[in-house]
Amino acid sequence: MTIDELGEYGMERMDDEEIERFLSMQSMGVLGLPTEDEPYLIPLSYGFDGGSQLYFFYLVGEESRKADLSERADSASFLVYSAETAFHWRSVFLTGSLRELSQDEGETMTDDQTPTWRPKLIEAAGETERTRFWEFSIEEVAGIRHDAQPPGYPFYRRPEGDGSE
Template sequence: MTVSSLEDAGLTRMDDDAIAAFLAGRRVGVLGLPTDAGPYMVPLSYGYDPDEAALYFTFIGGPESRKQRLTDAADDASVLVYQVESMFHWESVLLYGTIDAVPETEWDAVGDVLDSAWRPDLFERAIETGKVAVYRFRIDTQRGIRHTGLPPGFDIE
């Protein structure tokens, strides 16, 4: 089925403002990195900067980390951010863009954005090891869809 065919069942496309609001209200997603064997999927927490149309995130573990090696090698990547409340109420945004390491000299400038990222307590303790890398995902293309109610014909009267 295509998105167009699902619009009759109540699916709607999100405009740029709705996508920006959605990204600002969420803090976790899935990063897709290219490999020869297909995409390598990495859960991540992010901070969103709407002025730059960019997500910022940290990896902990150093250069021996597979996700960090693949991220360093990637020029392009994708990010999926979604939320599901029920089978009739969910939202999904798919982002395509470029990814690059943020030099440590710029970390202070993006500190507020990074501080807004959700992190498990384990990450906070691991940051103390010093094996931290900060990345910027610049959004080139974005698509969002949502379903926020019962499909036509299922309304409660």
Template sequence: MADNVDPERVRGGEMTDAEIDAFLREQGTGVLALADGGRAYAVPISFGYEAGRAVFAYWQFGADSEKIAYSEATERACLAVYETNTQFDWQSVLAFGPLEELTPKEWTDVGELMDDNAWSPDLSDVGKRRLSIVGYEMDIESVTGLQARRPE
């Protein structure tokens, strides 16, 4: 933190479970952190959410996918979701849990959940590349949240 910033003015407080749940329902993007042994991989990602789980769509542009390889190797992933309006008005949530690939039937069933708050990129310029979608679910085992909601 810069020397000229008073830590008392920017310090956050813990979010309640209800605040965390509402925040994750309102958001649609975050960063999914994965690991394979001592190697880390972070993916900007859109997600669908309902209490206790998050679902993700991996856009795959060919046979090899680092996201899938890291997802399979990761024992416990971390989804980081945050919103920063000012240094005095922000929220940050970390959700932790294992990932599991969804079957085509399960993927069809969670489509509505993705529609609620996730977004999909416009891939119209992708052209003739091989494109497929793979669905994953995070069973959220633990979650933490901090926020500062102070007027400037």
């Protein structure tokens, strides 16, 4: 089924303003990088410039699969989602390109561009290991949301033909 067909079940497309607000309020997502077989998926914190770029912080050692795949990728995808309940959730799917920032660019990033959430493990390791910053240029974006009353609450209406008759 398409998103439009699922509208009767409470699913709706998010407009550009809703998507920008959602990306600004969140701080975690999943980066998908292409490989020869299946996509390589990495949960990452991100910074958002309020426009067309996301920013990632990579902690890398001598070898880093995510850095290697990022360097070779012509395009990548990023999914940000929030699921409060089965009846209330949002997701934004982005496609775009990656570019490693120079050390100078990384050091001059604004607070909005700097990923806001970093686990203590990464913070501690970041003091002794090499860090790299990456910019994700957003080329396409799609956002969907679902806001519905759960069954048993006033005004909940099951869609016709859902099999519960």
